[in-house]
Amino acid sequence: MAFRDRTDAGQQLAGQLERFRGSDAVxxxxxxGGVLVGTEVAKALGLRMDLIVVRAVCLERDRSLVLAAVAEDGEQIIDDDAVEAVGAAPSEIWSALGTERAELTRRVDLYRLRRFHVDLHGFIAIIVFDVLADPITAMLACRVARLRGARRVVLAAPVGTADIFTDLDDHADEVTLVIAPDEVGDPSTRFEQFLAVSDSVVLDHLDASVERDGEPDPPLTSVDHVSDLRVEAVVMLSDGAALRGIVMLPHLATGVVVFVHGSGSDATSPRDEQVATALAEVGIASVRFDLLTEFERYRGLEIDARSMVERLSGVISWMRRQVDLRGLPLGLNGANSGIIAVLALAAEPGADIVAIVSRGGRPDELATSIHDVITPALFIVGGADDAILEANRTTAMLIDAPSELSVIPGASHRFTEPGAMEMVAEITRDWFFTWMVRTHPGGTGAGPAH
Incomplete structure (x- = not known):
């Protein structure tokens, strides 16, 4: 036997990684199991430690073959050759992906309460497994590290299969093992003790790493940040779906607005970005998200109105679990067909929504009664958008709450005219500020600049 247990293996692996002592590696x-090994490496070399949560995806009828891998940052890899080899039906793949996504979500929610993301931009990432036998999961871990900004990726483990170097040659800058078996087999047999690792043990090691590294990174704002305000995140839903999200998080936010775009747009919409920036200027956070997962986009799927409402509800649940956002007054901003999901959710009994804004939507297509919406609502329409102007005017009159219709002179449906989106952003900002900050109990803020 080469290793007594994972602790001993981590100490031996640290010796193989001595060249990184005191460096800018993470x-x-x-x-x-990799947490126990990684803890010893980080401690011995004086390096910071973070997690990279990935899960292998197998069929229940054959746990020995990895067909795919999923990661906390919304990334996934599907091995089409392996899927074809086992003759897996699409329903089997979907079921297996859903199962592992659900477990991934559970672990991320639990572990990230103790250890937030370390910013990897410009740093070396040393990804530590307890055994390196599955190339698909290792490939995905490398991809996630690079997406988080790592300039160099090192894969490290106490033991791995003999062909792991070839499998990962195009994905990691280097691979370090203490021992590499001559024949493919179960690398875990090189440990005298290789027991299952419980959540409580993982959390104990994370607590120790936070104490050793100093103050933990602040929630959300350390996750792949592009600026002081704009944060790229992954919205993990309870059904295991992972949606790309963008959070604008001003200091001491006084409210949060969730954006719902139409089916032809995504989280990176420049128009939504402009509105989100205006909200941040008055201390209101925002969450934008893709309606479809990466896999759904790859398959060319579309989303119907009911599924859009379910996705929106799931995003709100995710938002209310975030340390930075939970407890804040909630507003919804719907564009185009997204307003149907916004109004449908607002019409549900007990909907805790402070204000609504519709931009260029068709609210008259709402399947439920508009009279059930009791949330203050603003409807923004282009003056040249004759197709929806009257529908918005009628809806604004029917809502059983304070409502307004704002017409942007000369603007078309997409507000592409000079100055049109600037007006939309200002009007949206002022509406949410009024209902979130000025009229909501406990609201504070500097107020819009005119």
């Missing part, structure tokens, strides 16, 4: 431990 240890990324892969739960569960």
């Amino acid at each position: 240890v990324l431990a892969v739960p569960s």
Whole structure:
């Protein structure tokens, strides 16, 4: 036997990584067993430690073959050759992906309460597994590290299969093992003790790493940040779906607005970005998200109105679990067909929504009664958008709450005319500020600049 246990293996692996002592490297431990190994590496070399949460996806009828891998940052890899080899039906793949996504969500929600993302931009990422036998999961871990900004990726483990170097040659800058078996087999047999690792053990190691590294990174704002305000995140839903999200998080936010775009747009919409920036200027956070997962986009799928409402509800649940956002007054901003999901959710009994804004939508297509919406609503329409102007005017009169219709002179449906989106952003900002900050109990803020 080469190793007594994972602790001994981590200490031996640290010896193989001595060249990184005191460097700008960050240890990324892969739960569960990799956390025990990674802790020893980080401690011995004086490096910071973070997690990189990935899960292998197998069929229930054959746990020995990895068909895919999923990661906390919304990335996934599907091995089409392996899927074809086992003759897996699409329903089997979807079921397996859903199962592992759900477990991934559970682990991320639990572990990220103790250890937030370390910013990897410009740093070396040392990804630590307890055994390196599955190339698909290792490939995905490398991809996630690079997407988080790592300038160099090192894969490290106490033991791995003999062909792992070839499998990962195009994905990692280097691979470091203490021992590499001559024949493909179960690398875990090189440990005298290789027990299952519980959540409580992982959390104990994370607590120790936070104490050793100093103050933990602030929630959300350390996740792949592009600026002081704009944060790229992954919205993990309870059904295991992972949606790309963008959070604008001003200091001491006084409210949060969730954006719902139409089916032809996504989280990176420049018009939504302009509105979100205006909201941030008055201390209101925002969450934008893709309606479809990466896999759904790849398959060319579309989303119907009911599914859009379910996705919106799931995003709100995710938002209310975030340390930075939970407890804040909530507003909804719907564009185009997204307003149907906004109004449908607002019409549900007990909907805790402070204000609504519709931009260029068709609210008259709402399947439920508009009279059930009791949330203050603003409807913004282009003056040249004759097709929806009257529908918005009628809806504004029917809502059983304070409502307004704002017409942007000369603007078309997409507000592409000079100055049109600037007016939309200002009007949207002022509406949410009025209902979130000025009229909501406990609201504070500097107010819009005119």
